[in-house]
Amino acid sequence: MSGAWRLEPGDCPLCEAPVHQAQRLGRRGGAAHGARCGVETTIHRCRSCHLVYQHPVLRPEGNPYEDHPPDDYFNAHSAIAKVESGQAIALQASGLLGRTGRLLEVGCGRGDLLRGAANLGWECAGIEMTPSYAEHARARYGLRIETGDVGASRLLSEEWDVIVMAAVLEHLYDPLGTLRRVAAALRPGGVVYIDVPNECSLYTRVGNSYQRLRGRDWAVNLSPTFPPFHVVGFCPTSLRQACDAVGLEVRSLTGYAMEGCMDLRTGGVVAWVERLAARFVLRVGHAMGQSAGLTCWAQRRSR
Numbered sequence: 001m002s003g004a005w006r007l008e009p010g011d012c013p014l015c016e017a018p019v020h021q022a023q024r025l026g027r028r029g030g031a032a033h034g035a036r037c038g039v040e041t042t043i044h045r046c047r048s049c050h051l052v053y054q055h056p057v058l059r060p061e062g063n064p065y066e067d068h069p070p071d072d073y074f075n076a077h078s079a080i081a082k083v084e085s086g087q088a089i090a091l092q093a094s095g096l097l098g099r100t101g102r103l104l105e106v107g108c109g110r111g112d113l114l115r116g117a118a119n120l121g122w123e124c125a126g127i128e129m130t131p132s133y134a135e136h137a138r139a140r141y142g143l144r145i146e147t148g149d150v151g152a153s154r155l156l157s158e159e160w161d162v163i164v165m166a167a168v169l170e171h172l173y174d175p176l177g178t179l180r181r182v183a184a185a186l187r188p189g190g191v192v193y194i195d196v197p198n199e200c201s202l203y204t205r206v207g208n209s210y211q212r213l214r215g216r217d218w219a220v221n222l223s224p225t226f227p228p229f230h231v232v233g234f235c236p237t238s239l240r241q242a243c244d245a246v247g248l249e250v251r252s253l254t255g256y257a258m259e260g261c262m263d264l265r266t267g268g269v270v271a272w273v274e275r276l277a278a279r280f281v282l283r284v285g286h287a288m289g290q291s292a293g294l295t296c297w298a299q300r301r302s303r
């Protein structure tokens with residue numbers, strides 16, 4: 001990415017507990033990354049709400065995704081699979097609500113997931129901060145897309161039956177503020193779908209221990225700390241606390257297997273063994289109920 005990062009101090013962005021009371025997990029990015037990717041910061045876990053966050057916080061001067069054309073950023077993601085996942089999410093939403101309705105996706109990228117929901121009869125719209133992605137979604141699928149930051153979104157002033165936040169919350173500097181706006185934009189009884197990495201998975205625990213064994217003060221949490229940049233990290237405890245704080249009742253919280261983007265064809269023998277071991281730990285973690293990914297359905301409480 002072009003441009004610079006500002007390093008800012010800050011306490012827990014979920015519960016505001018002071019950073020000096022947090023558990024320091026280790027350094028990450030720059031000199032504290034195997035491939036020297038990103039800018040170095042330190043990763044902490046809040047002892048109060050369990051949120052994982054950076055200190056100092058790295059803030060980009062511009063939009064870190066702007067230099068990446070849609071087909072570049074999403075090259076690891078199949079459009080067909082995203083359309084199918086949109087259909088699966090829409091089906092689950094129909095099961096919870098007993099009907100179809102209005103569905104909004106925050107951070108909709110190219111619009112593939114929305115296309116899947118629209119295929120099943122949902123009235124769909126999306127918010128996307130990167131103009132090239134938004135244009136792609138409009139041109140390819142004819143979707144109603146608002147370009148801009150979620151904080152200033154007009155679509156969130158409308159009422160929705162379902163709001164989808166798939167791989168979004170971990171990219172936000174004010175996750176609670178955004179979740180509060182999302183909850184307020186739901187009709188009473190409306191539901192939000194959240195998909196985030198799990199920062200207390202077996203993979204992160206074993207990964208951090210392995211770094212210590214190698215004599216490194218590194219953490220594997222908040223992966224990656226370079227585009228597509230993760231700012232905060234959730235686990236079942238912190239995700240439940242965030243939902244509860246904004247008037248959302250968790251209806252289901254389940255782990256899913258995540259293989260990661262580890263290419264076994266690059267790097268030396270040590271890197272190859274590390275990636276093979278990482279895959280094994282990811283699979284065992286999923287089997288043990290400590291999966292690397294979390295999906296959550298939460299419902300707006302009636303007032």
Ligand SMILES: [Zn+2]
Nearest residue numbers: 012015046049
């Ligand atoms: Zn906290």
